[in-house]
Amino acid sequence: MPAHAQTSTAAIVAAGRHLLEERGADALTMQDVAEAVGVRAPSLYKRVRSRSDLFRLILEDVADELTASLDAAAGSGDPVADLRAMTAAYRGFAHSNPVTYTLMFAPDSVPGATARSVRSSAALLRVVAELAGPQHTLPAARTIVAWAHGFITMELAGAFRLGGDVEQAWDFGLDQILAVMPGRSRA
Amino acid sequence: MPAHAQTSTAAIVAAGRHLLEERGADALTMQDVAEAVGVRAPSLYKRVRSRSDLFRLILEDVADELTASLDAAAGSGDPVADLRAMTAAYRGFAHSNPVTYTLMFAPDSVPGATARSVRSSAALLRVVAELAGPQHTLPAARTIVAWAHGFITMELAGAFRLGGDVEQAWDFGLDQILAVMPGRSRA
DNA sequence: TTCGCTAGGCTACGATAGTTAGCCTTGGCG
DNA sequence: CGCCAAGGCTAACTATCGTAGCCTAGCGAA
The missing domain is CATH 1.10.357.10 (Tetracycline Repressor, domain 2)
Structure with a gap:
């Protein structure tokens, strides 16, 4: 894997889960998740198909x-x-x-x-x-x-x-x- | 009341409730509700404070x-x-x-x-x-x-x-x- | 009869969010 | 040593909520 990854799917899910509990479903934005894991929003889509896919992963967790x-x-x-x-x-x-x-x-x-x-x-x-x-x-x-x-x-x-x-x-x-x-x- | 009203709060709530059941909460847009009652979306705000206010009215109903x-x-x-x-x-x-x-x-x-x-x-x-x-x-x-x-x-x-x-x-x-x-x- | 006032439309616009397109950098490996 | 792709990024597109401000129609008072 070239160029050390700055985040991971697990970190995204964990951050999303935390924000979800903290602020509620409507207030969970991809930008906030991205900021929480230290990248920009579009980079999340390298790991996660969509916002609803992120929800799916969180709920599986x-x-x-x-x-x-x-x-x-x-x-x-x-x-x-x-x-x-x-x-x-x-x-x-x-x-x-x-x-x-x-x-x-x-x-x-x-x-x-x-x-x-x-x-x-x-x-x-x-x-x-x-x-x-x-x-x-x-x-x-x-x-x-x-x-x-x-x-x-x-x-x-x-x-x-x-x-x-x-x-x-x-x-x-x-x-x-x-x-x-x-x-x-x-x- | 000048210029006969083309819709009413009750009609908006009814249309919203119908669309809500039919398509789910996420898919309920103000545009769709407006179209269902025959006006443009901004006109809904003459009767309803906001989208969440519309939800409130629907759920009260x-x-x-x-x-x-x-x-x-x-x-x-x-x-x-x-x-x-x-x-x-x-x-x-x-x-x-x-x-x-x-x-x-x-x-x-x-x-x-x-x-x-x-x-x-x-x-x-x-x-x-x-x-x-x-x-x-x-x-x-x-x-x-x-x-x-x-x-x-x-x-x-x-x-x-x-x-x-x-x-x-x-x-x-x-x-x-x-x-x-x-x-x-x-x- | 006429004319002002306002309810209730409308178009235009701004803000926010999801998502896509496409570029650039980095560094492991042949 | 240089290829190449993973994984960043910026820019841009789209949809949607909501606001600003204009326009029209008809009720009612002068």
């Missing part, structure tokens, strides 16, 4: 990290404890990456990005299978994920406006859902 | 319609039946308005738009109070809404990729959540 976080949380052997740890890790990750987390589930934004998050479901399915039994694994997992994702999304959107304790609502919901898992009974 | 839909669904008197009807109406509305529905819960997009959806919660809270008892009303309602919203969001985002019957998963989740409501017992 986020999804990979989320997958790793979930895998790490599911190591105790007890399915209920694992599930509690995974939901907590999931919510914590979303709180740490609110913008990109929200973007991961935006229909338009990145076709294929959600595909990657499927990998995250492997550990969850294994745990839920123990709790709900093989017949109900998929719908039970979808119930849990839907609840967790919906709760977090509304939380991040500021949709819980009626007062009350949001933490308590989270605990309440998780207890309710765990309590009703068909296979076993209680948490 | 959507939220009002959703609220009316939910109110209409909750008239049977039986709380379980009402709750089933409301969740079905909610999901149906989201399926009919996928883009705007998703946008309603986007944190950035429109500060205050979520506030309006609070009005929608009045009917829900009344029903849930009967099912879960006064102490658990708020967390129980949040559990239901979080689940429904999460499920619908993932559905719209195409996040249910592992096969299986999505309808069955919806029914399963709703049954599970209804079954565990503290106040009464079964659906």
